[in-house]
Amino acid sequence: MIHSASLLHDDVVDAGMYRRGRPTVNARWGNIVAVMSGDLILSTALTQLSLLDARVVQSGLSIVTEMTRAAIAEVEARGDMNLPLTRLRYIAEGKTGSLFGWCGKAAATLADQPEAVARFDAFGRHLGVAFQIADDIRDILGTDVGKPRYADVHSRTPSLPILLAVARDESLRRKLKDAWAFSVITPERTREIGNAIEATGAVEASMGMMNAEVEAALEKLGPYSKDAAGAELASWAHKLAEGIADQVKGRAA
Numbered sequence: 097m098i099h100s101a102s103l104l105h106d107d108v109v110d111a112g113m114y115r116r117g118r119p120t121v122n123a124r125w126g127n128i129v130a131v132m133s134g135d136l137i138l139s140t141a142l143t144q145l146s147l148l149d150a151r152v153v154q155s156g157l158s159i160v161t162e163m164t165r166a167a168i169a170e171v172e173a174r175g176d177m178n179l180p181l182t183r184l185r186y187i188a189e190g191k192t193g194s195l196f197g198w199c200g201k202a203a204a205t206l207a208d209q210p211e212a213v214a215r216f217d218a219f220g221r222h223l224g225v226a227f228q229i230a231d232d233i234r235d236i237l238g239t240d241v242g243k244p245r246y247a248d249v250h251s252r253t254p255s256l257p258i259l260l261a262v263a264r265d266e267s268l269r270r271k272l273k274d275a276w277a278f279s280v281i282t283p284e285r286t287r288e289i290g291n292a293i294e295a296t297g298a299v300e301a302s303m304g305m306m307n308a309e310v311e312a313a314l315e316k317l318g319p320y321s322k323d324a325a326g327a328e329l330a331s332w333a334h335k336l337a338e339g340i341a342d343q344v345k346g347r348a349a
């Protein structure tokens with residue numbers, strides 16, 4: 097429910113019209129309904145958590161705060177081609193990794209397993225960053241279902257492939273700067289810039305960084321990767337990396 101609430105709010109902030117190939121709440125019923133629905137879902141989630149354990153409520157509130165700060169940072173970063181990669185990672189971990197980690201952290205807290213609390217939190221945070229990088233890659237490849245290709249270019253969002261690409265190609269940096277200076281970027285211009293990003297090899301470099309986050313996640317899982325539940329978590333990480341690798345190979349072919 098916390099995740100769903102964040103998506104409702106994100107779609108308002110991003111003026112998103114589609115989510116998973118279907119119209120967003122704000123597209124169908126407007127921003128007021130979307131924001132109020134997000135608030136209602138979030139408050140309901142926190143109320144339900146309060147019936148479980150005070151520790152889970154406290155950590156849950158902390159995660160919502162972290163997610164919100166990261167979302168604000170993402171908005172502030174719009175159009176910034178000089179955004180440090182450390183800042184981009186902070187946004188990815190805050191928006192996604194923190195919630196991934198909290199899901200494991202909360203379960204381990206309720207099970208009174210302090211070592212699992214730390215390991216599941218760290219695992220989820222690394223996996224969340226990898227998930228965000230994968231999303232950035234899919235945007236460039238055009239394999240993100242229900243989302244127009246090069247949406248990050250169009251919305252002036254400095255994704256990992258974009259930042260790596262402009263660092264490698266100064267002429268691309270100038271072209272993107274000029275495009276982002278206009279209130280509207282034409283589809284033709286968007287495609288031209290997107291193709292140029294691919295040509296720099298930034299997608300492959302991004303995949304390498306994603307794989308590093310996956311490996312870090314698996315390392316943090318430690319001995320828990322050997323039991324049935326932990327093995328399933330590890331399989332999710334492997335599937336994420338393998339899925340992106342297949343998509344990159346598919347585009348190359």
